[in-house]
Amino acid sequence: MNPDTTALPLADEKHLPMPRIALSMTINGARYDIETASTATLLDVIRDQLGLTGTKKGCDMGGCGACTVLVEGRRIASCLALAASFSDAVLTTIEGIGTADRLHPLQAAFIRHDALQCGYCTPGQILSGIALLSENPRSFEEIREGMSGNLCRCGAYPGIVAAIAEVAGL
């Protein structure tokens, strides 16, 4: 049901064109004023409409954490978030975390600890890890529990936990 290719409106209520809404968001310090489908998830707006494809779509059901973004510093699963509900929100995606020249300390730690293989889950792992660090985890066990919303099919968990622990000073 792509709103841009919807045929002419029909009388049947079920085939009304997708209602559209206007919303503003600040992402990585830049302001976006957009119009989107009322049904769009935050994930789909970020990826498909704004082209910030560092945020990944995995399960699209809130289970895998690949779509993790920060809203005012707190991590959420953007696939479970209706974009319309986040108008005026201040977001951070992986594009707003470090650069190739100036890595975020957690990104650097991921490299040191070999905390990835295919890399698909890594943006979500990094954002989730940054949010977890702000919650001051006090043990490896708390890191494992705190990162349970991020799955890694390559099984890089030991490296991920070690990288977060290093930045946490554990």
Added chain:
Amino acid sequence: MSGPSFRYIRAARLDDALSQGARQGATYLAGGADLLPLWKAGLAAPTEVIDISRLPLSQVSYAGDALAVGALARLSDVSAHPVVKRHHPMIAEAILASASGQVRNLATIGGNLLQRTRCTYFRTDGLACNKRDPGSGCGARRGESRHAALFGGSVGCVATHASDLAVALAALDAEISCRGLTGERRLALQDLYPLPGATTAPDTSLADGEMITAVHIDGAARFAAQSTYLKVRDRASFEFAVVSVAAALRIERGVIAEARLAAGGVAPLPWRLGRSEAALIGRAPTGEAFALAGELAVEGATPLAGNAFKVPLLHNAVIRALQTVGEGS
């Protein structure tokens, strides 16, 4: 993956929301953690989504041993709230056991209590389910019944309620405030959840457009030092309960003066274990007393082929939870 179209309306005031929410085809959106997956899977098809997330119903207050939590408070804010951690640590424990950080930051207290069952037959379009499609039958009774109820089920539905929070709240005699177009009412949390009938299984006793506005716990902080939430699940984290137990004791001069026990994952609602509670009163907190409570907890269970293992599991979980609570008393 996406569902059918809907209109999005952000409610500016509670009164507006109540009239918008009462319209046919309308549904409330708070965090979206349950609604969006249901909508994507075709299990919810609202024509209007009324966003209530910005209504001022997210305060946590505590005065005179009465805790009030706004229905729109986020799970993560409630579990981290100093008043909750200090006076009702079991609630914080249940919330922290309930989902990942990413979900707890979205999900609200009211939404958590209203989350729909995780029963596979409900969540899979096309399978027989009286809850989703009244009159279609219950696939779980004769099918995959591993997660089915031990108590409170009917020939028409054996789905269990998935909320951890509700189990802890039930043990503490929580009540909820609800608002609808006709006014406000307050009821026991358990009364929110009707038992299923022969061909229908409504989730709640809420009227169309009625919403939960707050959760109340009065006078239960005396259990703070001796309470626990034990969750048994298929993996160590971010998984629904196979069985869970909320347990709280008040021990006076070496004797159990009060006991609270509720079980999750075993019924269509958080299941209070009244007979176990009664049997504990007046006894010393010993292994014998706890074993008796465990035995009474599973009395009257009606297991199916796939979930009989939950009978000894619940029995043992009750004992384990009581041992945890009784330690050091």
